[in-house]
Amino acid sequence: MSDARFEISAGFLPLLDSALLVAAREKGFAAAEGIDLTLVRETSWANIRDRLAVGHFQVAHMLAPMPIACNLGLTPLAATTVVPMALGLGGNAVTVSNALWHDMAAHGASGDLSPRAAGDALRAVVAERTRSGAAPLRLGVVHPHSGHNYELRYWLAACGIDPDGDVEIVILPPPLMADALGSRALDGFCAGEPWNTAAVLLGHGRVATVKAKIWRSSPEKVLGADARWCDANAEALSALLRAIHHAAQWCAEPANRAELAGIMAAPAYVGRPAEWMLPALSGHLVTAADSVVDVEDFFVPQAKAATFPWKSHALWFYSQMVRWGQVEHSAANAAIARETYRPDLYRTALKPLGAALPGANAKVEGALPAPTPVGSAGASLVLGPDGFFDGGLFDPDDLDGYIAAQRNLAG
Amino acid sequence: MKRSRRNPGPFAFGRPSTARRRIFALHKDSRRAKKKSMKTAALRVLVIDENRIRASIIEAGLREAGHEDVTLVHDVAGIGQRIAETNPDVIVIDLENPNRDMLENMFQLSRAVKRPIAMFVDRSDSASIEAAVDAGVSAYVVDGLKRERVKPILDMAVSRFNAFSRLARELEEARSELEDRKVIDRAKGILMKSRGISEAEAYALMRKAAMNQNRKLSEIAQSLVTAAGLLGDDA
Numbered sequence: 241m242s243d244a245r246f247e248i249s250a251g252f253l254p255l256l257d258s259a260l261l262v263a264a265r266e267k268g269f270a271a272a273e274g275i276d277l278t279l280v281r282e283t284s285w286a287n288i289r290d291r292l293a294v295g296h297f298q299v300a301h302m303l304a305p306m307p308i309a310c311n312l313g314l315t316p317l318a319a320t321t322v323v324p325m326a327l328g329l330g331g332n333a334v335t336v337s338n339a340l341w342h343d344m345a346a347h348g349a350s351g352d353l354s355p356r357a358a359g360d361a362l363r364a365v366v367a368e369r370t371r372s373g374a375a376p377l378r379l380g381v382v383h384p385h386s387g388h389n390y391e392l393r394y395w396l397a398a399c400g401i402d403p404d405g406d407v408e409i410v411i412l413p414p415p416l417m418a419d420a421l422g423s424r425a426l427d428g429f430c431a432g433e434p435w436n437t438a439a440v441l442l443g444h445g446r447v448a449t450v451k452a453k454i455w456r457s458s459p460e461k462v463l464g465a466d467a468r469w470c471d472a473n474a475e476a477l478s479a480l481l482r483a484i485h486h487a488a489q490w491c492a493e494p495a496n497r498a499e500l501a502g503i504m505a506a507p508a509y510v511g512r513p514a515e516w517m518l519p520a521l522s523g524h525l526v527t528a529a530d531s532v533v534d535v536e537d538f539f540v541p542q543a544k545a546a547t548f549p550w551k552s553h554a555l556w557f558y559s560q561m562v563r564w565g566q567v568e569h570s571a572a573n574a575a576i577a578r579e580t581y582r583p584d585l586y587r588t589a590l591k592p593l594g595a596a597l598p599g600a601n602a603k604v605e606g607a608l609p610a611p612t613p614v615g616s617a618g619a620s621l622v623l624g625p626d627g628f629f630d631g632g633l634f635d636p637d638d639l640d641g642y643i644a645a646q647r648n649l650a651g
Numbered sequence: 652m653k654r655s656r657r658n659p660g661p662f663a664f665g666r667p668s669t670a671r672r673r674i675f676a677l678h679k680d681s682r683r684a685k686k687k688s689m690k691t692a693a694l695r696v697l698v699i700d701e702n703r704i705r706a707s708i709i710e711a712g713l714r715e716a717g718h719e720d721v722t723l724v725h726d727v728a729g730i731g732q733r734i735a736e737t738n739p740d741v742i743v744i745d746l747e748n749p750n751r752d753m754l755e756n757m758f759q760l761s762r763a764v765k766r767p768i769a770m771f772v773d774r775s776d777s778a779s780i781e782a783a784v785d786a787g788v789s790a791y792v793v794d795g796l797k798r799e800r801v802k803p804i805l806d807m808a809v810s811r812f813n814a815f816s817r818l819a820r821e822l823e824e825a826r827s828e829l830e831d832r833k834v835i836d837r838a839k840g841i842l843m844k845s846r847g848i849s850e851a852e853a854y855a856l857m858r859k860a861a862m863n864q865n866r867k868l869s870e871i872a873q874s875l876v877t878a879a880g881l882l883g884d885d886a
């Protein structure tokens with residue numbers, strides 16, 4: 241039917257940050273690279289993993305830590321999975337029920353999305369509930385190996401709340417989060433868009449804080465690729481990365497937001513109203529019925545090297561797997577995490593385009609307090625601000641020290 | 652003796668063990684199990700499927716194969732409790748279920764699950780894993796079960812899932828054929844009324860349009876019906 245040189249099947253979940261893959265197909269960037277790109281909507285991350293493992297998919301929209309977990313053998317079934325590209329920065333939020341927000345507001349939460357203020361208020365609520373013998377708050381995340389899980393836990397712990405003792409963290413698929421909040425099965429959740437906006441617009445909750453403030457300039461989803469396929473199809477992979485790069489540029493253009501929201505709203509993709517997509521795309525986040533907060537860099541599809549697979553990102557996720565007891569720390573495991581993210585594949589594909597490429601493959605997370613022009617090959621590149629809301633620094637060259645310090649914190 | 656086979660092993664409680672460690676435990680346990688008598692207790696099977704018809708088909712297959720201890724669950728609400736009560740050896744779940752991530756997490760962490768559960772019985776058996784994923788079914792198997800005991804259950808689930816998909820496809824085809832015939836009849840009626848032609852002429856007209864436009868007859872008919880509806884002169 242087509243004269244495509246490459247046929248690629250990609251799995252995705254109905255989330256706004258599948259936008260880069262969707263735009264690559266719908267706006268013709270994949271076709272322009274000679275790729276017949278088939279997108280298959282899935283119902284769980286486990287399905288994405290399984291179908292990548294058996295070869296139904298060559299690549300997939302994946303939670304950023306998931307390929308690392310696969311390669312570390314933490315999942316029931318997995319092929320060796322590499323990350324040649326990230327699918328943007330930011331894009332998730334922490335939303336709490338109206339009842340919990342009411343209690344948090346009574347303890348000083350202000351609604352400006354500051355992680356510190358919201359976390360301090362939450363700690364006061366947790367302490368009060370413990371005193372009165374109330375059940376622990378129940379918070380939802382979409383997967384144990386997700387940025388949501390690690391960022392929520394990081395935020396809670398940095399605010400003096402024990403994620404394993406003071407609250408209960410449960411797993412729920414993203415499209416069910418808003419309803420679970422409404423039916424009081426959950427007190428809060430951390431999930432990607434549009435499910436926070438959905439909870440707010442349906443009147444079930446309020447956005448308390450956002451990933452873009454907990455860990456600035458951090459990746460949410462990545463392109464996971466079957467390593468065997470990448471090895472055998474280097475040309476197809478490079479073509480796909482170029483297509484996604486062009487799609488990311490298109491998604492980043494403010495003039496295209498309305499069209500992108502319309503595409504994502506289609507039944508084949510997220511299948512929800514276009515109005516639910518717009519807040520994340522514009523950064524004008526609807527945090528409550530009567531409140532819109534402008535969040536800088538809420539979701540960054542392209543600027544600031546948003547699709548670059550930083551090894552420091554992979555290693556921070558790994559450090560959190562160790563922190564929460566999912567894996568034992570060893571030099572061999574750290575190497576598996578480091579080698580999962582493949583900036584070399586990214587560079588090979590995008591260098592011929594003259595795209596702005598960072599000079600290094602890893603950076604100290606938290607070293608850039610403000611947007612900073614950095615030396616890059618070819619075009620100009622601005623990075624940051626990056627890092628953690630509590631001022632913590634993550635130096636990937638001192639992974640052992642970071643992990644040891646975390647352990648002392650827990651003790 | 653039955654109890655000892657169900658020995659939870661060293662990785663059943665406490666911190667989550669990695670899949671690799673579980674696989675190791677599995678091999679160790681199966682070696683141990685080989686020394687035991689061939690006569691073993693019936694396996695307890697839990698089938699999680701929101702589709703009641705398909706679940707019944709699986710159940711019937713399991714019972715025919717002599718597995719009496721089968722529990723069906725259609726709704727994952729309170730699934731932890733059900734798993735704790737039924738203490739299954741094998742869990743069969745359809746891939747459409749959006750709660751697989753939650754369930755896998757539960758298998759790894761929850762105290763509701765008394766024994767560690769791995770996916771499938773043998774990770775190296777890629778052909779049967781692929782067959783299962785193709786069919787849309789997944790299975791989780793408690794550590795220490797012998798491959799020969801579980802494989803027939805998995806194979807049966809795969810073939811029943813495939814049979815169900817075939818049936819569903821045939822039903823869907825029959826249904827859409829019927830719908831097509833209805834819409835073609837309506838379109839014929841509209842043409843006969845608006846143009847004052849016979850049924851045969853109306854049919855011939857639509858056939859010709861379908862051939863000229865390289866579209867299906869039912870699509871031409873549907874366009875006619877839709878257009879007539881928009882213009883308010885639906886027959």
